[in-house]
Amino acid sequence: MAATQILTQRDRLASSSARVALLLLRGRALIVLVLLVLAFSALTPLFFTANNLAILSKHVALSAILAIGMTFTILTEGIDLSVGSVAGLSGIVAGYVITNGHRGTVAAIFAAIAVALVVGLLNGFLIVRAGVAPFIATLGTLYMARGAALLSSSGRTFPNLASKSKAFAVIGQGSLLHVPIPVCLMLLLYAVAAFIASRTPLGRHIYAVGGNERAARLAGIEVSRVKVITYLASAFCAALVGIIIASQLDAAHPATGESFELNAIAAVVLGGTSLSGGRGSITGSLLGAFVIGVLADGLVMLGISEFWQIAIKGAVIVAAVAIDQFQVRLQARLLPFLLRSNPEAGA
Amino acid sequence: MRRAARTLACLAVSAVTILSFGCRREDYSRPLAFIIVPSQDNPFFKAEADAAASRAQALGYRVRVEAHDDDAYRQDNLIDSAIAQNAAILLLDNAGADSSISAVRRATKAGVPVFLIDRAIEADGIARAQIIADNAQGAAGVAKIFVQSMNGEGEYAELLGRESDTNAQIRTRGFHSILDQEPKLKMVAAQSANWSQSEAFQKTETILQSHPHLKGIIAGNDTMALGAAAAANGAGRKDLMIVGFDGSPDAVAAIQRGELKGTALQPAVLIARLAVDEADRYLRTGSTGKLERQIIPCDLVDASNAGEFRNFEYIPSAANVVATH
Numbered sequence: 257m258a259a260t261q262i263l264t265q266r267d268r269l270a271s272s273s274a275r276v277a278l279l280l281l282r283g284r285a286l287i288v289l290v291l292l293v294l295a296f297s298a299l300t301p302l303f304f305t306a307n308n309l310a311i312l313s314k315h316v317a318l319s320a321i322l323a324i325g326m327t328f329t330i331l332t333e334g335i336d337l338s339v340g341s342v343a344g345l346s347g348i349v350a351g352y353v354i355t356n357g358h359r360g361t362v363a364a365i366f367a368a369i370a371v372a373l374v375v376g377l378l379n380g381f382l383i384v385r386a387g388v389a390p391f392i393a394t395l396g397t398l399y400m401a402r403g404a405a406l407l408s409s410s411g412r413t414f415p416n417l418a419s420k421s422k423a424f425a426v427i428g429q430g431s432l433l434h435v436p437i438p439v440c441l442m443l444l445l446y447a448v449a450a451f452i453a454s455r456t457p458l459g460r461h462i463y464a465v466g467g468n469e470r471a472a473r474l475a476g477i478e479v480s481r482v483k484v485i486t487y488l489a490s491a492f493c494a495a496l497v498g499i500i501i502a503s504q505l506d507a508a509h510p511a512t513g514e515s516f517e518l519n520a521i522a523a524v525v526l527g528g529t530s531l532s533g534g535r536g537s538i539t540g541s542l543l544g545a546f547v548i549g550v551l552a553d554g555l556v557m558l559g560i561s562e563f564w565q566i567a568i569k570g571a572v573i574v575a576a577v578a579i580d581q582f583q584v585r586l587q588a589r590l591l592p593f594l595l596r597s598n599p600e601a602g603a
Numbered sequence: 604m605r606r607a608a609r610t611l612a613c614l615a616v617s618a619v620t621i622l623s624f625g626c627r628r629e630d631y632s633r634p635l636a637f638i639i640v641p642s643q644d645n646p647f648f649k650a651e652a653d654a655a656a657s658r659a660q661a662l663g664y665r666v667r668v669e670a671h672d673d674d675a676y677r678q679d680n681l682i683d684s685a686i687a688q689n690a691a692i693l694l695l696d697n698a699g700a701d702s703s704i705s706a707v708r709r710a711t712k713a714g715v716p717v718f719l720i721d722r723a724i725e726a727d728g729i730a731r732a733q734i735i736a737d738n739a740q741g742a743a744g745v746a747k748i749f750v751q752s753m754n755g756e757g758e759y760a761e762l763l764g765r766e767s768d769t770n771a772q773i774r775t776r777g778f779h780s781i782l783d784q785e786p787k788l789k790m791v792a793a794q795s796a797n798w799s800q801s802e803a804f805q806k807t808e809t810i811l812q813s814h815p816h817l818k819g820i821i822a823g824n825d826t827m828a829l830g831a832a833a834a835a836n837g838a839g840r841k842d843l844m845i846v847g848f849d850g851s852p853d854a855v856a857a858i859q860r861g862e863l864k865g866t867a868l869q870p871a872v873l874i875a876r877l878a879v880d881e882a883d884r885y886l887r888t889g890s891t892g893k894l895e896r897q898i899i900p901c902d903l904v905d906a907s908n909a910g911e912f913r914n915f916e917y918i919p920s921a922a923n924v925v926a927t928h
Contacts, residue, residue, distance in 0.1 A: 300813060308812040315805050411644045415853045429837050501801050505833045507853070509800055509826075510644050556806055557813040562766060562795035 274590040281583040284576075285527055285543035289550065296554035303557060310436055316549030317438040318497050322520035323527070323541040324449045325490025330524055331453075331466045332486050333533025334383065334390035338375060339494040340516035341401035344509075346372045346498030348405040351414030351508025354421045361423040369495040375401050376491025380484030394487075398517070405510040414508040428503030438500045442542075445493070450538045462486060466533030522569070523548055526576045530584075547572065634691035634886070636664035636879070637715075639681050641696055643670045647849055647871055648696065650915040651721060655694050655875035662883050664691070675702035682706045686713040692882040694875070695730075696721040700769055704729065716885055718878045721871060722769070727895060732881050734874050734897045738770055741867030741901030742777025745846050748865035748905050749782070749821050752844040756787035757818035759844075760810050762803050762831060763795045764823040771795075774823045774848055782821070791817065796827045803830030811838050819844035825854035825866055832862045850904055850915060858909040867901040872916040874899055 280287065297304040322339050329336045346368035353364040375397055382393035418425035430437045453459040461482045464472040473479050497516070502508040526544030529536025551572065555565045636659035640648040648670070656666045667688075671678035678698040685693050686709070693715050697703035704726045707717050711729050719733040753759065761778065764771030782788055792810045796803035803822065807830065811817055820835075820843060822828035828847025835843040841862075847854050850868025857863040877899075881891040902917040911920050 302813050302815075305812075308809075311808050311812060315808070406644045411649045412646055413853055415856065504837070505800055505804055505830060506836075507800070507829065507833070511799070512801055514799075553805075553809045556792075556794055556809045559792055559794075559813075562763075562797075 274586070278583070278587065278590070281579065281586070282528070284579055285540055285547060288572075289543055289547050292547065292550045292554065296550065296557070299554075300557050303554060306434075308553075308557075310431075310434065310439070312549060312553045313439045313442075314436040315553060316545050317436075317442040318500065319516065319519040319523050319548060320442050320542055320545035321438075321445055321493050321497050321500075322490075322516060323523040323545050324445055324538065325486070325493035326517075326520040326524050327527070327529055327536060327538055327541045328449075328453075328462060328486040328489050329390065330521075330529050330531060331462050331533060331536055332483050333466045333469070334483065334486065335394065335521070335531075336379065336487060336490040337391065337394040337517050338379060338397040338401055339490060339497075339520055340513035341398045341405070342372050342375050342491055342494035343498035343501065343513035343516060344511065345375070345401045345405040346495040347502035347508040347512050348409050348414070348498075348510050350424075350499050350502050351417060352408060354417050354424060355414045358420075361421045361427075364421065364424065365427075365499055368499050369492060372491040372495030372498070373488055376488040377484070379487040379491070383487070384480040384483050402510075409508070409510045411510060413510075414502075416506060417502060417508065418506050424503055425506060426503070428500045428505075438504075441496060441500070445496075446538060446542050449489075453538045458482070458485065463534055466535075468534070519545075519548060522573045525573060525580070528580060528583075530580065544576075631665070633663060633665040635688055636666050636692050636694065636882070637685040637688070637690035638666065638668045638694045639678065639685075639696065640668070640670055641673050641698065643668070646851055646853075647869070647915060651696065651871040651875045654872040654916075655720070655879050658876045658879040659692075659694075662879065671698045673698050675699050675706075678703060679706050682710050686710060686715055690715050691886060692879075693717045694878055694882065695719055697724060700725045716882065718882045720874050720878045721869070723896065730895065731885055732878060732891050732893065732895055732897065734878050734881075734899060736869040736871070736874065737898045737900045738773040738869070739777040739780075741848065741869065741903070742774040743781050744901065744903040745848055745865055745867045746778045746781035746821065748903065749778075749819060749844065749846045750785055750788065752846075752864040753788065753819045755785050758789050758791045758814060758816050759819040759821060760792040760794070760807075760814065760817055761790060762806065762820060762822040762827045763793060764798045764827070766795050768798075771798075771823050778821055796822075796830065798824055798826055800826045800830035800833075803827035804834045807831040807834035808838065811835070811840065817843065820846075822847045825849040825851040825863075828863055828866070829853060829857060832857060836862070850902065850912060850917075852912075852914050855904060855909050855912045858904060858906055861906070865903065865905040867903055868912060868915065868917055869901055870899050870915075870917065872914070 302308060326336055326339065349371045350364040350368040353359050353367045379394055379397055382388045383390050427437055432440050461477045464477055465479050465482050469479055498513065501512055523544035524541045525531065526547050527540025529540060548569065551569060552565065638652055638655050640652045642648050643652065652668045656668055659666050669681045671681055675698045693710055695717055697719060700723060703724050707724060708729050710717050717730045719730045721735060723733045723735050763775055791814045794806045796806050807820065820831045822831055825847035828845050832845050835841060835845065844864050846864050847866040850866050854863055854866045858865065881893060885891045904912055911918055
């Protein structure tokens, strides 16, 4: 036993360089983000301006808000594919309430969120009670929510919402101290979500459920309740996104939000959250969303064709997951070194 | 176990309820008109399908409307289903000029005459009729409206449709057949927004950042034009000249408000009715009385005549007067 405590010079070197490597790997989303911003700033002088950064953050806000709920569901080893459709449905509900219901903005927002929460509850019910795999359950609700949006609008758009309810335009188009409202909402939600994830029992339970569901159940955690909450959170985020888009476009279109779930998942994965649950962070997803957003907007500013944009986005996602796997393996291999040089790390 | 059974029972009951609401009783003695369009969530295809359906019903047909979602495989299955149900006529807005040929041939061989609307296929002599809107002429017309509102000079951006789509290519070629002749017009950005309103909104915001002197945007459809208009509005650039394509009711209303400068109406409603009439004549007389390929010109919409368009249909004011009195 005592022999393993003795550190050779080589061990010390290996452990310190390993720690540097791990640090770099863990901060990769931030590093990639900084590099991208530097590159685009160098390529076009109009990129790093207050105005453009505000608009860019506004674009990022949509997938970033979806990514919050997505992170929670993925942390429990689930996934929520229905978010894009739920966003579309919420927008339509808001548009319907304003146009046909002749109600104001507040009623529209409440109705949109309520409908989204029903879908979230259905997701939770299907997964927890009916035992349907999250991927399948939310794939089903993806189509159901899209169908509901089309049925309730007969395929039409609800246009000119702002002329019927003035305040509605503020959500997507207004700004607070030069910060667009969607960005304010995004920051607020991330603060709340990060607090929940790291400082509350619920947050610890979410990680525990994803890490080892059986162990979590044996430890007395109400696994079902935790899972349902994550799907409700995801639906809530989707509703906000739907409302923001409807407000920005001043119109609710039933096809809104198609394939948004993929951007949200990409942001979560880029942020270092493991698809097998239990490992990851909320702030990572925010960075991931920014990486995707900066890439998308920067390439548009440079005038690069859509085909390249799609291909580059795909390559970045694949690279992120590959690096994630590399990090896991490196961590496992270096664990003995890390434990030896820093005995508390293993405690 | 009991719980699972209860869940299943609930699901079964709700499924039956939904289905009984969804289905209408049909009179099976009437001939079936089978209508397949790309999607029913797009107002354009919906207007097209509705026009065909109501005309067919008026002529005494039983009607079924389906959507293939631009998926040739799904279209194949739908056409099989039309054959199996012994459809008298098949109206098809197809899923691809090449990939639809075999399905159309199969239907024709099975004795179901096919009438193609809105989009043609790359083969002659199989379908009874191919009635399409003149996208090239419409795009050139929109480009002329655009040049006029730009005063023939300045920077502009183009928002393209899904780049793999034939119509996106025909329209951009039509645009540039006019725009490229204007030496003082300069295209500073060309981006695909995949026919989508929210994507057009974001791309326009970004393009406006990199090109603050932008004066106009020409979009491959109305949905993208409306997204661009929302972005221009948000950026305090209501002076931006924006044109679209399709002639959707939302775009026509936006033209009346001055947010868009023009669009081209694809006469979807007219084409759908023509196709049903020709199909009916074919069933009664054995001939449509027309050539197979028929190209219907698009109607151009600008502020001067926007009041004469209703849900993808051009009703010139003279006819309006007659109709109201």
